[in-house]
Amino acid sequence: MNILLVDDDPALRSMLGFSLEIAGYQVVEAGSSAQAIFMLNADSFKVVLLDMGMPPNEHTPKEGLIVLDWLTQHQPMVRVVVLTGQDADSVSYLALKHGAFDFLEKPISSALLLSAIKRAELFSLQAEKLKKQEGLQRLQVDAIEGEGVKSIRNQAERKLVKQVLDDTEFNVHESARRLGLKRENMYYLIKKYGFKRFDSNSA
Numbered sequence: 001m002n003i004l005l006v007d008d009d010p011a012l013r014s015m016l017g018f019s020l021e022i023a024g025y026q027v028v029e030a031g032s033s034a035q036a037i038f039m040l041n042a043d044s045f046k047v048v049l050l051d052m053g054m055p056p057n058e059h060t061p062k063e064g065l066i067v068l069d070w071l072t073q074h075q076p077m078v079r080v081v082v083l084t085g086q087d088a089d090s091v092s093y094l095a096l097k098h099g100a101f102d103f104l105e106k107p108i109s110s111a112l113l114l115s116a117i118k119r120a121e122l123f124s125l126q127a128e129k130l131k132k133q134e135g136l137q138r139l140q141v142d143a144i145e146g147e148g149v150k151s152i153r154n155q156a157e158r159k160l161v162k163q164v165l166d167d168t169e170f171n172v173h174e175s176a177r178r179l180g181l182k183r184e185n186m187y188y189l190i191k192k193y194g195f196k197r198f199d200s201n202s203a
Contacts, residue, residue: 001121002026002043006036006067007051007083008058016049019110020117033063037070040078046124047117050100051083052091061091068098077127079120083108126180158193165190170197 003025007013010031017027028043030036032054040048048071052064064082071078079101084091092103101120104112161179168174176186 002045004028004045004048006030008054023114033066036067047120048080050080072099079124081116081120161189
């Protein structure tokens with residue numbers, strides 16, 4: 001799988017790229033938001049690893065948000081794992097609000113990096129299957145100012161689970177298959193969000 005690694009720090013790009021290549025991924029690097037968008041137009045990527053603070057706005061998330069907003073408009077199926085440094089909570093909140101899949105706080109361990117990439121890869125593959133087989137489209141998450149990162153993640157997860165349960169008429173086995181989950185994990189999510197067989201359409 002191709003991964004686009006976007007960061008203005010050549011040393012960090014080299015370190016992260018090496019970890020990903022050792023794990024079997026093909027890595028393409030970009031050092032700015034403009035280069036990232038150029039690469040996204042030139043090649044196909046399922047996952048983007050994106051630094052939020054890059055020149056000429058390295059102390060704000062502006063450059064990362066430019067890439068996220070471009071992806072939302074042009075390639076919404078791409079999963080983005082953002083890298084955050086200072087003020088991680090507010091930056092990660094903004095990133096998720098603008099369509100990021102997950103975030104990692106610097107400094108990053110190889111284990112956490114690979115775990116996040118594998119999750120993004122899995123969700124990308126499942127989303128493609130759902131779109132082809134069941135017509136499921138990108139979910140819109142309406143983030144409210146003041147909500148935490150966990151709340152936004154839960155909202156996206158709840159919407160996805162609800163939509164699949166509705167599509168399968170609350171068939172737990174089929175819903176778990178479509179989401180790539182074990183049945184016991186599906187039951188956990190149903191209980192977590194209080195879904196019931198006869199009222200899931202209004203949940």
